[in-house]
Amino acid sequence: MTNTAKPNSPSASRTLLLRDGLNEALHQEMARDERVFCIGVGIAERGGSYKVTDGLLAEFGPQRCIDTPIAEASIVGAAVGAAITGMRPVVEVLFVDFTLLTMDQVVNQAAKYRLMSGGARSVPMVLRTQGGVGDGVAAQHSQSLEGLFYHIPGLKLVMPSTPRDARGLLLSAIRDDDPVIFLEHKALYMTEGPVPVDEEVIPFGVADIKRSGRDCTLIAWSNMIPRSLTAAEELASAHGIDVEVIDPRTLVPLDRQTILESVCRTEHVVIVQEAVRRGGVAADIASIIQADAFDYLDAPVEIVAGRNIPIPYNRTLEQACIPQTADIVAAVRRAVYA
Amino acid sequence: MQTSNDADFLASLYHTLYSIRRFEQTCISLYRLGHIRGYLHPYLGEEAIATGVCAALGEDDYIVSTHRGHGHCLARGAGFDRMLAEITGKATGYCGGLGGSMHIADPDTGNLGANGIVGAGIPIGVGAALGTTIRGEDRVCVVFSSDGAANHGTFGEALNLAAIWNLPLLLVVENNQFAVSTPVHKASRVVDLFHRGQGYGVESLTIDGNDVLEVYECAADARRRLLAGEGPILIEAKTYRQAGHHVNDPGAYMPQNQVEHYKARDPLTLCRQHLADDERADAIETEVDAEIEAAVDFAHGSPEPAVDEFLHEYEA
Numbered sequence: 202m203t204n205t206a207k208p209n210s211p212s213a214s215r216t217l218l219l220r221d222g223l224n225e226a227l228h229q230e231m232a233r234d235e236r237v238f239c240i241g242v243g244i245a246e247r248g249g250s251y252k253v254t255d256g257l258l259a260e261f262g263p264q265r266c267i268d269t270p271i272a273e274a275s276i277v278g279a280a281v282g283a284a285i286t287g288m289r290p291v292v293e294v295l296f297v298d299f300t301l302l303t304m305d306q307v308v309n310q311a312a313k314y315r316l317m318s319g320g321a322r323s324v325p326m327v328l329r330t331q332g333g334v335g336d337g338v339a340a341q342h343s344q345s346l347e348g349l350f351y352h353i354p355g356l357k358l359v360m361p362s363t364p365r366d367a368r369g370l371l372l373s374a375i376r377d378d379d380p381v382i383f384l385e386h387k388a389l390y391m392t393e394g395p396v397p398v399d400e401e402v403i404p405f406g407v408a409d410i411k412r413s414g415r416d417c418t419l420i421a422w423s424n425m426i427p428r429s430l431t432a433a434e435e436l437a438s439a440h441g442i443d444v445e446v447i448d449p450r451t452l453v454p455l456d457r458q459t460i461l462e463s464v465c466r467t468e469h470v471v472i473v474q475e476a477v478r479r480g481g482v483a484a485d486i487a488s489i490i491q492a493d494a495f496d497y498l499d500a501p502v503e504i505v506a507g508r509n510i511p512i513p514y515n516r517t518l519e520q521a522c523i524p525q526t527a528d529i530v531a532a533v534r535r536a537v538y539a
Numbered sequence: 540m541q542t543s544n545d546a547d548f549l550a551s552l553y554h555t556l557y558s559i560r561r562f563e564q565t566c567i568s569l570y571r572l573g574h575i576r577g578y579l580h581p582y583l584g585e586e587a588i589a590t591g592v593c594a595a596l597g598e599d600d601y602i603v604s605t606h607r608g609h610g611h612c613l614a615r616g617a618g619f620d621r622m623l624a625e626i627t628g629k630a631t632g633y634c635g636g637l638g639g640s641m642h643i644a645d646p647d648t649g650n651l652g653a654n655g656i657v658g659a660g661i662p663i664g665v666g667a668a669l670g671t672t673i674r675g676e677d678r679v680c681v682v683f684s685s686d687g688a689a690n691h692g693t694f695g696e697a698l699n700l701a702a703i704w705n706l707p708l709l710l711v712v713e714n715n716q717f718a719v720s721t722p723v724h725k726a727s728r729v730v731d732l733f734h735r736g737q738g739y740g741v742e743s744l745t746i747d748g749n750d751v752l753e754v755y756e757c758a759a760d761a762r763r764r765l766l767a768g769e770g771p772i773l774i775e776a777k778t779y780r781q782a783g784h785h786v787n788d789p790g791a792y793m794p795q796n797q798v799e800h801y802k803a804r805d806p807l808t809l810c811r812q813h814l815a816d817d818e819r820a821d822a823i824e825t826e827v828d829a830e831i832e833a834a835v836d837f838a839h840g841s842p843e844p845a846v847d848e849f850l851h852e853y854e855a
Contacts, residue, residue: 238673264673270703275662275696282666282680285651286601288673290666309656310663316853317642318652319634354855454855 214395219361222368222396223253223329223385227291229400230375231261234289237375238265240280241293241329242273250295251331251390277303277328281310281380284326289375297332297346297384304349311380312355323378327371331385333424333475334512334523338387343512343519345423345476350382351452351485357381357405358453362426364394366450369403377405386424406454410463414445417533418463420486421473422448425524429473432529440530442537452482460486461494468499469536475523478506503532549814552751554823555590556807558831559610561824562619565831566609566626566640570786574627574839579640582610584749584781587806588713589614591754592681595762601649601671601680603664605713606641608653611683616648619834629841636844657718658684658691661710665697668706668771679707679765681758687718689732695739698773702739707765709758710736710773713748715780720792736773748776749806752813781805 217225231237238261239245239254245268248255257266269276273294280290294300300307311324334343350358357379361367367385374381411426412433421429426448433444445463449456464470470490472483487502505524513519563581570579582589585607593602593614604611612622617633625632626640633645644652651667654660664682671678688694689712701708712732716723724730736743742764746757754776761772779801783790811820 267704270696270699272696272700275665275693275700278659278662278693278697279666279669279700282603282651282663282668283670283673284666285646285663286667286670288666288670305656305659306662310654310659314652317634317638318644318646319632319637320852321634321644321646354853 212397212399214397216393217364217396218390219364219367219392219394220251220253220390222364223371224255226368226371226375227254227257228260230372231257231265236287236289237291238267238288239291239293240267240269240276242269242271242295244268244293249293251387253329254293273299273302274306277306278310280326280328281306281314281324284324285314285322289325291327291329291375294328294330296342297330298341298344300328300330300346307356307380307382308353312353315355315379324380325378327374327381327383329383329385331387333386333388334519335387337514337516337519339514340511345474345507347384347452348476348481351482355380356453357451358384359405359451360384360423361450362389362423362448364392365396365401366403366409366448368396369401370405370450372400372402373405376402384423388424392427403450405451406456408447408449408456408459410445410459411448412444412446414443414467416443416467417445417469417471417537418460418467419444419446419471419473419529419533420449420460421446422450422452423475425473425475428524428526429529432526432533435526435530436533440534442533444533455486457489457493460490464490464494465497468497470498471503471505471529471532471536473505473524473529474507476507477509478504479509481506500536503536505529505532546814546816549810550819550823552590552594552755553807553810553814553820554827555594555614556586556751556810557824558619558827559586559589559613560807561827561831562609562613562622565835567786569627569835575640576628577639579786580607580784581782581786582607584801584805585713585715585778586610587751587754587810588711588748588776588778589683591751592711592758594755595758596681597678599649599676599678601651601664601667601678603651603660603667603680603682604643604653605660605683605685606653606655606657608643608683609640612643612645612650612653615645615650617643617645617650619831620837623834623838624841627838628843629838630844631837631841658688658693660684661688661693661697662700664708665700665706668701668708669704672704672706677766679709679762681709681711683711683713685712685718686714686716686723686726686732688712689735690718690726694735698736698739698741698771701771702741705768705770708771709761709765710771712773712775714775714777716797717780717784717793719784731775733773733775741771741773742769743773743775745775745777748778749801749804749809751806751810
C-alpha cells in the first residue's frame with residue numbers, strides 16, 4: 202500500500218500549526234476550483250474561532266466566504282442544496298456539539314441523497330467542525346461524537362492528528378464527491394509539525410503508522426495520537442515494550458489492511474479513543490480485529506476510552522473522564538503481559 | 540408570460556392538472572392492488588399549485604419538492620412511465636427504484652427531489668439559490684412547502700437566510716389545511732401563513748391555490764421580480780387536501796362541510812370554466828388516460844434493480 206505521507210518524503214517541508222495547514226488547504230482549493238466556497242458562523246470577518254478561515258474573505262470576497270446567522274440546520278441544508286447543484290461547499294459548524302442541530306440535513310439529506318436519487322447526484326460537501334476536551338469548556342462544548350457519524354452509511358469521516366495530515370486530508374475531502382465529516386480537535390489547532398511545501402493530497406482509507414513497533418499495535422486518532430506516542434516512548438524506555446502506533450486518519454473509509462497486518466505481526470492490540478466507550482468506533486474496530494485476526498491474537502483487545510459520562514467542568518473531573526497517558530501505558534502492559 | 544385568455548395555454552394547464560389527478564388516482568389503484576409499497580401521499584385537490592407555478596418557470600429553474608410531490612414532478616415535466624416505474628420500485632424509475640414515491644428527483648428537469656422530512660427542503664432550496672447567485676446565473680429556485688412545514692424550525696431559519704442574502708427563492712406554502720391530521724388553526728395562532736414571511740422582511744402574499752390561473756399569474760410575476768434581484772418571495776396558496784394524509788388515512792377528522800366546500804371549488808372544475816371548451820377538455824382526458832395506461836404497462840414490464848449491482852455501488 203502506498204503511503205503518500207511518509208515522514209521521509211523528499212520534498213522540502215516547513216513547520217506549520219495545524220490550523221495553518223487547514224488554512225493553506227482552503228486557500229489552495231478555493232484558488233484552484235471556483236466551485237469551492239466556505240460558509241459558517243463567524244468565518245469571514247472574524248476568520249473563524251481558530252483562524253482556520255483567516256484571509257479567505259480578503260482573497261475570495263464575500264460571495265465565497267460567507268458569514269451566517271446562528272442557524273446550523275439551515276446553513277448545513279444550504280450547503281447540501283448548493284452541493285447538489287454544482288458547488289463544493291465547505292461548511293463550518295463551530296463545535297461538533299452543535300452538529301446535533303444539523304442532523305436531519307447530515308443524516309437524512311446529505312448521506313442519503315446519492316442513493317435516493319439513484320446515483321444521479323452526489324453531495325460534494327465538507328462539514329468541518331471541531332470537538333474533544335479542551336480548556337474546561339464543559340459538557341456542551343467538549344464531546345467527541347465521531348461515533349454518531351461513523352454509524353451513518355453515506356458519510357465519510359476524517360479525524361486528522363497532525364498539520365500534515367490535516368492539510369492533505371482536507372484537500373482530499375474538498376475534492377471528494379460525497380459528503381465528508383471533517384472532525385478537528387480543539388486541542389490540536391496550535392500543535393506544530395512539518396508540512397511539505399509541495400501539494401500533497403492524502404487519500405482516504407490509508408492509515409499512517411506514526412511509530413513502528415514489534416510488540417503491540419496501538420490504534421488511535423485525533424488528539425489520542427500525541428498522547429499515545431508519549432505513552433509509547435514511556436513503554437519503550439521504562440518497560441522495554443515496542444509499540445506500533447497506527448493512525449487510521451479516516452475512520453470511514455477505514456484502512457483495515459494496515460491494521461490487520463500490524464495485528465498479525467504484534468499479536469497484541471490496544472485501541473484508544475477520547476469518545477465515550479459505549480457504542481464507539483473502538484468497539485467496532487475491535488470487532489473487526491476479532492473477526493478477521495482472531496487466530497493471531499495473544500490477548501483480548503484492550504480499549505481505552507472516555508468514561509460513559511458527560512464531560513464535567515472541573516479540571517480534575519474532566520481529565521478523569523478521558524484517557525490519560527498512564528491509562529494507555531497500563532492498557533498496553535495488560536495486553537502484552539496477559 | 541402567457542395571457543390567461545389564450546385557449547392553447549389554458550388547455551395546456553388543464554392537461555397538466557388532469558395528468559396529476561389521473562396519475563394520483565392510478566397510483567391509489569396500484570397501491571390497493573399491492574404494486575406500490577410504503578407510503579403514498581396523494582396530491583389530490585392541490586394540483587393547481589404545482590401546475591400554475593411550474594408553468595411560470597424557465598427551463599433552467601430549480602424546484603424542491605415534498606413528500607406529497609408527484610404533482611410537482613409531473614408539472615415540471617417528469618414522464619408518467621419513469622414516475623410509475625420509480626413508485627413501483629423498478630430499475631427504469633427516475634431513481635432506479637431506490638427512492639420511491641417520497642424521494643423522486645430528476646435533475647434533468649431541475650427537480651432537486653422530493654423529501655420525506657417536512658421542512659427539510661427549504662434550506663436545500665436556499666442553497667440552490669445561493670449557488671446560482673454565486674455563479675451569477677439567471678435562474679430561480681422554487682421550494683414547495685406546506686402549512687405543516689411552516690411550524691418547522693427550518694422554515695424561519697431558511698427564509699431568513701434567503702432574505703439577508705437577497706436570493707432568487709420562491710417559497711410556495713401549500714396551505715392544504717392539515718399537517719397530517721392537525722388542522723392549521725390548532726397548529727398556528729396565525730392561520731394566514733403568509734404573515735410569517737413578512738416578519739422576515741420577505742414580500743409575502745396569499746392566493747387562491749385552487750385557481751390555476753391565479754397561481755400562474757402570481758408565480759410568473761414573482762419569477763420576474765426574483766430575476767430582477769428583488770429578493771425572495773413567499774406565496775401562500777390556500778388549498779385543500781381532498782383525501783387523508785396518505786393513502787391509508789381515511790381522513791375521518793376532516794369536517795364534511797369543509798370537504799364539500801372545497802370539492803365545489805375543485806381546481807379541475809375551475810380550469811374547465813376558464814377554458815369553456817368541454818370537448819377539448821374531454822379530448823385531453825382521453826389522451827392522458829391512454830398515456831397513463833401505457834405507463835402502467837411500462838412499469839409492470841420493467842425489471843427489478845439487481846441486488847449485487849446495488850450492493851457493489853452503495854455499500855461502503
